[in-house]
Amino acid sequence: MNWLKKTIxxxxxxKKILKKRPSKEDIESSEWTSCCKxxxxxxxxxxxxxxxSSCGKHHRINCRQRFDIFFGxxxxxxxxxxxxxxxxxxxxxxxxxxxxxxxxxxxxxQSCAVMIVRGKINDxxxxxxxxxxxxxxxxVGAAEGEAILYGTQHAIDNQTPYVFFPCGGGQRMxxxxxxxxxxxxxxxxxxxxxxxxxxxxxxxxxxxxxxITGSFAMLGDIHFAEPGSLIAFAGRRVIQATVKEELSPDFxxxxxxxxxxxxxxxxxxxxxxxxxxLLLSILLKKNSEVNLNMEKTNETSEDxxxxxxxxx
Numbered sequence: 001m002n003w004l005k006k007t008i009x010x011x012x013x014x015k016k017i018l019k020k021r022p023s024k025e026d027i028e029s030s031e032w033t034s035c036c037k038x039x040x041x042x043x044x045x046x047x048x049x050x051x052x053s054s055c056g057k058h059h060r061i062n063c064r065q066r067f068d069i070f071f072g073x074x075x076x077x078x079x080x081x082x083x084x085x086x087x088x089x090x091x092x093x094x095x096x097x098x099x100x101x102x103x104x105x106x107x108x109x110q111s112c113a114v115m116i117v118r119g120k121i122n123d124x125x126x127x128x129x130x131x132x133x134x135x136x137x138x139x140v141g142a143a144e145g146e147a148i149l150y151g152t153q154h155a156i157d158n159q160t161p162y163v164f165f166p167c168g169g170g171q172r173m174x175x176x177x178x179x180x181x182x183x184x185x186x187x188x189x190x191x192x193x194x195x196x197x198x199x200x201x202x203x204x205x206x207x208x209x210x211x212i213t214g215s216f217a218m219l220g221d222i223h224f225a226e227p228g229s230l231i232a233f234a235g236r237r238v239i240q241a242t243v244k245e246e247l248s249p250d251f252x253x254x255x256x257x258x259x260x261x262x263x264x265x266x267x268x269x270x271x272x273x274x275x276x277x278l279l280l281s282i283l284l285k286k287n288s289e290v291n292l293n294m295e296k297t298n299e300t301s302e303d304x305x306x307x308x309x310x311x312x
Contacts, residue, residue, distance in 0.1 A: 100174070125158065127162050152190065156193060164201070169210050214233055
C-alpha cells in the first residue's frame with residue numbers, strides 16, 4: 001500500500017491540493033502575472049509598456065504588442081509572408097510537428113513566429129520585423145526564414161530602412177537542416193540590403209540565442225537591446241563547462257554584452273521609438289544630402305559645358 005494512503009487523511013489532502021493547482025491555460029488567461037514583489041495585474045503592467053515599475057524588468061511581449069508600442073496602435077500594416085510546405089520531415093516525437101504548429105498558430109494568431117509590417121515614424125517609412133517567443137520558442141524554420149527574406153526584399157523594393165526585433169532559441173529542431181539553412185539565407189539577404197545602402201537596425205529583446213544570434217541578428221549597422229535581455233549563442237552551462245570557470249552573474253545579459261563591445265546601446269522600451277527614429281533621420285538625411293550634392297555638382301558641370309559651348 002502507498003505510504004501516503006497509510007498516513008491518515010494526508011494522502012487525500014495532498015491530492016486535493018494538487019487538483020486545485022491552476023493549469024498552464026489558467027495562468028495564461030489570468031488577469032495576474034508575477035514579478036519582483038509577487039502578483040502584478042497585467043492591466044497595470046500593460047499601461048507601463050509591460051515593464052515592471054518596481055524592478056524595471058522588461059516582460060516579454062508578442063509582435064502586435066511590440067508594433068503597437070513602436071508605431072502606435074493600428075498605425076502599421078501587417079504584410080502577408082510566404083508559407084512553404086510545413087513539416088518537410090514528417091517529424092513526430094511526443095506529438096507530431098503539425099500538431100505543434102496548429103497549437104502555436106491558435107495561441108499566437110500568427111501563421112509563423114516572424115511578423116513583418118510596414119509603418120511610419122516621424123514621416124520615415126519603415127519595414128519592420130519581430131519574432132514571437134510564444135510561437136515554439138521563437139525558433140526559426142522555413143516559414144520564418146521566408147518571412148525574414150520577404151521583409152528584406154520589401155525594404156529593398158521600397159527603399160526603406162529595415163528594423164528588426166529578434167528573439168528566440170535558434171533554428172527549429174523539427175525541421176533540422178531545412179531550418180539550419182536559413183542561417184545562410186538570412187545572412188545573404190541582409191548583405192543584399194547593405195549593397196542597396198539601406199539602414200539595418202537591430203534591437204535585441206529577451207531572449208535571443210543560437211542560430212538567430214549567429215546569423216541575421218548580429219549583422220545590424222547599429223545594435224540596440226532592451227535592459228536585461230539575454231543575448232547569447234551557446235548556453236551559460238555549456239560555456240561554464242567548457243572554460244571551467246565561474247561566470248559572472250550578469251553573464252550574457254544585454255549590459256554585459258554591451259560592455260564587451262557586441263552591441264551599441266541598451267535602451268528602455270519607452271525610448272526605443274525616439275532613439276531609432278533619431279538615428280534613421282540622421283542616416284537618411286546624410287544620404288539625401290550626398291544625393292543633393294551630387295545633383296548640384298552635375299548641374300554645375302552641365303552649366304559650365306553650356307557656357308563653354310556658347311563661348312566657342
